[in-house]
Amino acid sequence: xxxxxxxxxxxxxxxxxxxxxxxxxxxxxxxxxxxxxxxxxxxxxxxxxxxxxxxxxxx
Amino acid sequence: xxxxxxxxxxxxxxxxxxxxxxxxxxxxxxxxxxxxxxxxxxxxxxxxxxxxxxxxxxxxxxxxxxxxxxxxxxxxxxxxxxxxxxxxxxxxxxxxxxxxxxxxxxxxxxxxxxxxxxxxxxxxxxxxxxxxxxxxxxxxxxxxxxxxxxxxxxxxxxxxxxxxxxxxxxxxxxxxxxxxxxxxxxxxxxxxxxxxxxxxxxxxxxxxxxxxxxxxxxxxxxxxxxxxxxxxxxxxxxxxxxxxxxxxxxxxxx
Numbered sequence: 001x002x003x004x005x006x007x008x009x010x011x012x013x014x015x016x017x018x019x020x021x022x023x024x025x026x027x028x029x030x031x032x033x034x035x036x037x038x039x040x041x042x043x044x045x046x047x048x049x050x051x052x053x054x055x056x057x058x059x
Numbered sequence: 060x061x062x063x064x065x066x067x068x069x070x071x072x073x074x075x076x077x078x079x080x081x082x083x084x085x086x087x088x089x090x091x092x093x094x095x096x097x098x099x100x101x102x103x104x105x106x107x108x109x110x111x112x113x114x115x116x117x118x119x120x121x122x123x124x125x126x127x128x129x130x131x132x133x134x135x136x137x138x139x140x141x142x143x144x145x146x147x148x149x150x151x152x153x154x155x156x157x158x159x160x161x162x163x164x165x166x167x168x169x170x171x172x173x174x175x176x177x178x179x180x181x182x183x184x185x186x187x188x189x190x191x192x193x194x195x196x197x198x199x200x201x202x203x204x205x206x207x208x209x210x211x212x213x214x215x216x217x218x219x220x221x222x223x224x225x226x227x228x229x230x231x232x233x234x235x236x237x238x239x240x241x242x243x244x245x246x247x248x249x250x251x252x253x254x255x256x257x258x259x260x261x262x263x264x265x266x267x268x269x270x271x272x273x274x275x276x277x278x279x280x281x282x283x284x285x286x287x288x289x290x291x292x293x294x295x296x297x298x299x300x301x302x303x304x305x306x307x308x309x310x311x312x313x
Contacts, residue, residue: 014166014167016061017061017162017163017166018163020060020061020062020065021061021062021065021159021160021162021163022159023062024061024062024065024066024069024155024158024159024162025155025156025159025160027066027155028069028151028152028153028154028155028156028159029152029156030152031148031149031151031152031155032149032152032153032156034148035145035148035149035152036149037212039208041129041130041131042129042130042131045129045130045131045132046131046132046141046144046145047141047142047145048131048142049084049088049089049092049138049142049145050084050142050145050146050149051145052088052092052198052199052200052201052282053080053084053088053089053146053282053285053286054149054188054189054282054286054289055189055192055193055196055197055198055199055282055286056212056215057196057199057205057208057211057212057215058199058208059199059201059205059208
């Protein structure tokens, strides 16, 4: 029995799960923006070596 | 709650992936960055940038470089600390996104994660986030000449999004539509990455330019290795967390 079958039987609320996974994804993207894209000089300098290592566009 | 389980798991997955990334970064990648910075001219090193703020008048070079006189961590322990923290946040950020997608698909029964599939997910992440954008915008060392950062960021985002979508179509769509997945992956390269005309390095000394070019090639190879390991850990650990805890827990609980 796959997890989908189980979900159907026990009635996992799919719209709530969609909302929650979307929120987790948005949270992750916000963190990535701060680390990799935020244009402020202090943010750039703090994350400088990480941006270079991950090949985010830098400078 | 699904959201909080994804967030808790991302702390662990982020930490694991950041440990691997930091090890390769500090051992192999950072020395190349430091070597390239040494050629950039003294005014660009973060420690001297702090001294400039003390009021030394000072000419900036030809770089359109944003180090300026803003705060920067001092070389050594402080810089290491900020790099490790940035690696941790990058690991958490990527694992949040990956586990959010995995959890949703696993809940719907569209995937059934195993460790082997987790490694494939990690490899897909490496292709979408590192390899595909690197085709048009190779990983850069400090001091390299490049088009305005905003243009590169837009192309990078476009490439990552279209490659990710293309991989999803290739894997999940029916056979008739798979060619559309390939088209999505090719599109950013047909559009073309922003490029500069002229030399990559503007240092006047040809010996230094040769040295920087060799450092750059070395950097591309080792950053590819660092990113591949980073993504394999994220894929493997994320698949484990989603299949063993995040989604499984949901089914039992409900």
